[in-house]
Amino acid sequence: MTKSHDLKSLGWSADFLRQIEVDEIGVLEPARVTAVHRDRLDAIAETGTVSLRLPPGLSTGEVAVGDWVLIDPARSHVARILDRKSLLHRRAAGIEARDQLIAANVDTLFITTSLNADFNPARLERYLAMAYEGDVTPVLVLTKADLCDDPAPYLDTLRAIAPTVAVVVLDARDPGVAAELADWCGPGQTVALLGSSGVGKSTLASTLTGAQIATQDIREDDAKGRHTTTAREFHALATGGWLIDTPGMRELQLAGTSRGIDTVFEDIAELAAACRFSDCAHESEPGCAVKDAIARGELSRDRLERWHKLKREDARNSESAAEAHARNRVFGRVVKQVKKIKRR
Ligand SMILES: Nc1nc2c(ncn2[C@@H]2O[C@H](COP(=O)(O)OP(=O)(O)OP(=O)(O)O)[C@@H](O)[C@H]2O)c(=O)[nH]1
Numbered sequence: 473m474t475k476s477h478d479l480k481s482l483g484w485s486a487d488f489l490r491q492i493e494v495d496e497i498g499v500l501e502p503a504r505v506t507a508v509h510r511d512r513l514d515a516i517a518e519t520g521t522v523s524l525r526l527p528p529g530l531s532t533g534e535v536a537v538g539d540w541v542l543i544d545p546a547r548s549h550v551a552r553i554l555d556r557k558s559l560l561h562r563r564a565a566g567i568e569a570r571d572q573l574i575a576a577n578v579d580t581l582f583i584t585t586s587l588n589a590d591f592n593p594a595r596l597e598r599y600l601a602m603a604y605e606g607d608v609t610p611v612l613v614l615t616k617a618d619l620c621d622d623p624a625p626y627l628d629t630l631r632a633i634a635p636t637v638a639v640v641v642l643d644a645r646d647p648g649v650a651a652e653l654a655d656w657c658g659p660g661q662t663v664a665l666l667g668s669s670g671v672g673k674s675t676l677a678s679t680l681t682g683a684q685i686a687t688q689d690i691r692e693d694d695a696k697g698r699h700t701t702t703a704r705e706f707h708a709l710a711t712g713g714w715l716i717d718t719p720g721m722r723e724l725q726l727a728g729t730s731r732g733i734d735t736v737f738e739d740i741a742e743l744a745a746a747c748r749f750s751d752c753a754h755e756s757e758p759g760c761a762v763k764d765a766i767a768r769g770e771l772s773r774d775r776l777e778r779w780h781k782l783k784r785e786d787a788r789n790s791e792s793a794a795e796a797h798a799r800n801r802v803f804g805r806v807v808k809q810v811k812k813i814k815r816r
């Protein structure tokens with residue numbers, strides 16, 4: 473990836489431009505992070521690829537693939553991270569809640585499921601909640617259409633759980649998918665793939681990039697000069713966009729996602745607003761508009777139960793994860809403020 477890219481084709485937009493201070497223009501150079509290593513980052517700037525160190529006080533755990541950073545004139549260090557327009561994150565494994573960044577500035581999340589036993593409304597609602605929580609637009613990509621006689625029942629289910637989300641039915645191996653997904657994969661657009669094992673994510677990634685993703689490894693020198701092999705995580709799409717495929721993307725778990733859940737279950741939230749009690753649990757309370765909707769056949773009992781389950785799960789681990797998330801979200805801003813204070 474030594475080829476040069478103009479900023480716009482890398483995903484640069486006015487959202488980032490307006491974060492640059494007048495005295496930084498022409499001094500600090502924007503670059504997009506393509507890999508996060510233990511002690512340094514890889515990024516692409518307009519002039520080509522760069523390997524970057526971080527300033528004291530900033531750790532690589534606070535940077536995600538897809539981030540925009542400003543780099544110093546020597547092109548060796550990150551000066552600061554720009555505020556993100558979207559962020560996919562998850563709660564890291566372990567007892568202590570820790571927010572782990574997965575991918576930043578993703579425009580579209582291709583929520584992938586195959587048209588067979590993998591298709592599971594609860595899982596799709598969970599993935600949709602993650603997308604909304606991260607401010608990423610979800611698109612439902614249904615693979616293995618060639619193995620399915622009738623996708624109609626699946627599409628009916630999707631209409632009930634996600635009426636406003638775009639749905640694409642395809643054979644992930646078909647080169648024609650690039651055209652079907654072109655709206656989201658054009659120059660400067662960034663996509664990510666989420667879905668369970670075997671649904672066709674690697675196949676789709678290979679079709680969209682025109683390369684063999686799963687085996688596309690890069691050899692590099694680590695800090696001690698040893699050769700290590702890491703899978704590449706930032707891929708150029710044949711149609712001009714970018715695909716982020718980090719290991720974290722493959723095992724995204726729900727965490728601190730209450731806002732996202734509320735968006736996915738907007739129908740229930742709207743009904744609940746008409747319940748007699750504002751804290752109605754929609755179980756045995758009188759005057760429950762949610763229960764009434766189920767009785768009228770307008771809402772399925774299963775969907776209500778899935779909503780309860782996600783809410784409970786989220787409440788269990790949300791507090792600390794949400795705090796960590798908020799911290800990461802505003803990080804760029806904080807660094808900027810610190811800088812301003814120092815200047816005074
Ligand atoms: N017939 C058919 N086969 C497909 C399709 N998409 C994927 N496959 C096949 O399904 C198998 C699994 O596909 P992968 O692309 O490896 O699935 P994945 O989601 O990347 O799986 P993980 O790497 O485990 O997360 C492979 O044998 C693919 O060739 C499709 O649309 N139609």
Ligand SMILES: [Zn+2]
Nearest residue numbers: 747752754760
């Ligand atoms: Zn109620």
